[in-house]
Amino acid sequence: MSKVTPLSGFPEFLPADRIVEQQFLDVIRETFELHGFASIETRAVEPVERLSNQGEDADKEIYGVRRLAADSDEDAALGLHFDLTVPFARYVLEHSGKLVFPFRRYQIQKVWRGERPQEGRYREFTQADIDIVDSGELPFHYEVELPLVIAHAFSRLPIPPFRIQVNTRQIPEGFYRGLGIEDITGVLRIVDKLDKIGPDKVTEQLTSGPGLSAETAKQVLRLAEISSTDASFAEQVRALGVHHAVLDEGLERLTQIVTAANEHAPGLLLADLKIARGLDYYTGTVYETQLIGDEGYGSICSGGRYDSLASDGKTTYPGVGISIGVSRLVHRLISKGLLKASRGTPTAVLVALNAEEDRAEAMRTAAQLRSRGIPVEVAPAAAKFGKQIRFADRRGIPFVWFSTDGGPEVKDIRSGEQVPADPATWTPPAADVRPQIDTPQENQ
Amino acid sequence: MSKVTPLSGFPEFLPADRIVEQQFLDVIRETFELHGFASIETRAVEPVERLSNQGEDADKEIYGVRRLAADSDEDAALGLHFDLTVPFARYVLEHSGKLVFPFRRYQIQKVWRGERPQEGRYREFTQADIDIVDSGELPFHYEVELPLVIAHAFSRLPIPPFRIQVNTRQIPEGFYRGLGIEDITGVLRIVDKLDKIGPDKVTEQLTSGPGLSAETAKQVLRLAEISSTDASFAEQVRALGVHHAVLDEGLERLTQIVTAANEHAPGLLLADLKIARGLDYYTGTVYETQLIGDEGYGSICSGGRYDSLASDGKTTYPGVGISIGVSRLVHRLISKGLLKASRGTPTAVLVALNAEEDRAEAMRTAAQLRSRGIPVEVAPAAAKFGKQIRFADRRGIPFVWFSTDGGPEVKDIRSGEQVPADPATWTPPAADVRPQIDTPQENQ
Known part of the structure; x- marks a missing residue:
């Protein structure tokens, strides 16, 4: 070849x-x-x-x-x-x-x-x-x-x-x-x-x-x-x-x-x-x-x-x-x-995994978010959280979803802010749902 | 050729x-x-x-x-x-x-x-x-x-x-x-x-x-x-x-x-x-x-x-x-x-013309409707209203917009109902804005 x-x-x-x-x-x-x-x-x-x-x-x-x-x-x-x-x-x-x-x-x-x-x-x-x-x-x-x-x-x-x-x-x-x-x-x-x-x-x-x-x-x-x-x-x-x-x-x-x-x-x-x-x-x-x-x-x-x-x-x-x-x-x-483009993937939310056994639950969370029009993917592996966040960061995915002892939480990895969130109701800001086109010159 | x-x-x-x-x-x-x-x-x-x-x-x-x-x-x-x-x-x-x-x-x-x-x-x-x-x-x-x-x-x-x-x-x-x-x-x-x-x-x-x-x-x-x-x-x-x-x-x-x-x-x-x-x-x-x-x-x-x-x-x-x-x-x-498809064109509204001189006004009406996401075209000619309605009918365009002495009116050409309408606010039913896919067997 x-x-x-x-x-x-x-x-x-x-x-x-x-x-x-x-x-x-x-x-x-x-x-x-x-x-x-x-x-x-x-x-x-x-x-x-x-x-x-x-x-x-x-x-x-x-x-x-x-x-x-x-x-x-x-x-x-x-x-x-x-x-x-x-x-x-x-x-x-x-x-x-x-x-x-x-x-x-x-x-x-x-x-x-x-x-x-x-x-x-x-x-x-x-x-x-x-x-x-x-x-x-x-x-x-x-x-x-x-x-x-x-x-x-x-x-x-x-x-x-x-x-x-x-x-x-x-x-x-x-x-x-x-x-x-x-x-x-x-x-x-x-x-x-x-x-x-x-x-x-x-x-x-x-x-x-x-x-x-x-x-x-x-x-x-x-x-x-x-x-x-x-x-x-x-x-x-x-x-x-x-x-x-x-x-x-x-x-x-x-x-x-x-x-x-x-x-x-x-x-x-x-x-x-x-x-x-x-x-x-x-x-x-x-x-x-x-x-x-x-x-x-x-x-x-x-x-x-x-x-x-x-x-x-x-x-x-x-x-x-x-x-x-x-x-x-x-x-x-x-x-x-x-x-x-503000990111190179449609994904707005990465659902992180605590352990591989949690994948089924993570898929449920993803399906709930998708049913309200939010593009979601589940983490490829239950790696350390730092690695999962880097996975999102490298792609420009703005939000990472975590399952904590206190319930589900979502982190905006740009600001670092992490808040409790219900997968049945939480929605990212409208500007984050889909990738946006940035016009760098206008921002200067 | x-x-x-x-x-x-x-x-x-x-x-x-x-x-x-x-x-x-x-x-x-x-x-x-x-x-x-x-x-x-x-x-x-x-x-x-x-x-x-x-x-x-x-x-x-x-x-x-x-x-x-x-x-x-x-x-x-x-x-x-x-x-x-x-x-x-x-x-x-x-x-x-x-x-x-x-x-x-x-x-x-x-x-x-x-x-x-x-x-x-x-x-x-x-x-x-x-x-x-x-x-x-x-x-x-x-x-x-x-x-x-x-x-x-x-x-x-x-x-x-x-x-x-x-x-x-x-x-x-x-x-x-x-x-x-x-x-x-x-x-x-x-x-x-x-x-x-x-x-x-x-x-x-x-x-x-x-x-x-x-x-x-x-x-x-x-x-x-x-x-x-x-x-x-x-x-x-x-x-x-x-x-x-x-x-x-x-x-x-x-x-x-x-x-x-x-x-x-x-x-x-x-x-x-x-x-x-x-x-x-x-x-x-x-x-x-x-x-x-x-x-x-x-x-x-x-x-x-x-x-x-x-x-x-x-x-x-x-x-x-x-x-x-x-x-x-x-x-x-x-x-x-x-x-x-419910129709063969995106157009939801045809703006009819009383006379060719009204085209500029009709274009204004069309622009107002479009600004709210409604697909519109203006009639090709100031023909008799029957002909303009047939123009819409042949394409499956559901609404025809008229300028009358009493103000603008819109006709649903399927029901024949014609009502006063304001181009700044009137909106067709959601199902009529875009063509729909009909599944004829289900309707039988």
């Missing part, structure tokens, strides 16, 4: 960090359900034919899956899904007769990409997606609603300040058309590099590539520099003096989004007209999310609207969706020391 | 059935945590070298995984894990320096096996495992504890009556040795077929294969016929007049298990001396679980004790574990019509 070594790009959590991840997933799931999203899970594999055609880079990253004992042509060529959108689109087509539209679904699953591993880029990672998909037409108001769900989820998580950046394809498209630009996608792709290469190089590329005049390139840059957490961005755009019906529609829509966000998620959403990523395949609003102060890490939650998420030739299914990069987010915050 | 077709062996749930599965997983997880098991997840892939050597059948079922764009020798040969024990053993070795032993872990994940698909046998399915592993030695009392955790979890699930069958390798081994049998494993493998081929054929194979005398074969069968939910099995075994120190130890251990079960899980555990599956690789207690009345479906939860779950050459890690076949169980009960 080969030596045991980690696989690059396939990170695994130790139990305490897994508790942090679980609590993130619980909050995300609960928030999605509060907003009426139903859970689905799709199989890990899709036909390779369905996974590819998503762009050359994506193709290279696909993991093929094949039974080791398979005859060469026995099975269809299968691959692991690399996102949750492609399988969801297939699920919608496959089950369309049994789904009720508009269909609100969430999906929290692992995905696999054969990328070169680096921090924040893994070969196996967890995503949490919400999408709303309809049959035929999808009203715009869902594009207003979706980032509010994400803002709600993130507001309930112990994460640093974040900002959801929103743009709408109609704004740059209408603005560019108003300027007489024809190669909309080409210009968007250059503007997308603004944060990376800066305005001078963008200007250079805009003039050399799509052949914009210096003044037109300047206008394109001026648009990309506009942002606001309120509706004032629209006036700034209008002040540039460019006119087009599509631009007006985009401004009206983004104003609706920012206005709703200012009521339900004040300060968390930014109309940011430089956001261009995905505007070549999204057809309406696009969303990106950054941790403030850690913008270089890139987006932790992205999405947008598709006019055709799926189509079976007869019916088209438009959709709008956002995907939280759960692994990207949790690994980052843990590695920066921003999050830590 | 190819037509969308299901993949045999890769079942997917519609949203309502997924809710059933989620509630099973929630109860299982919560119970595991009440007993102090910590969650881990391992990556989906292991080196093929580690996955194989687990028996020829297992090898044939392994799914290999490889980047489509990989150079031939670029990556180590990887395969999808086919259970959670092999990856857990590797995790223990890889992280042994950072784990605290004895280590209680649970693991709920998908596994993949390239088997021929049939009901209850899938190519992708979910397992929920608990194991307790120690460094060096593992006390026997964990073999008493583990089936109680499973009994606790199953008692909290809406499943038909079940029974956990337990045997201990020492009983047949000591008994056979007392009879002078040398090929213990050979005899166990034949006894394992008892339910399938019956006592006559087992006798025939015992005499022809390992060459047992007719009387010895009869004794082997008599042992296999013994079972009891209390400790009386031990007397029945002793009455057969076979003596061996290993047998005595086995009887003493199984008596301890049954005695504890009779207190904590009365009637749910059966000492069943015909259980032989896995006794060739388990080294102590073995567990199987059947649904009563559906024994032909096979075990839905199995496990046992390993003296060497893992070893790095210096340290050996003994363990005891049980695995719940969650997919096997949930698919079976759903397909038999025994379980049904």
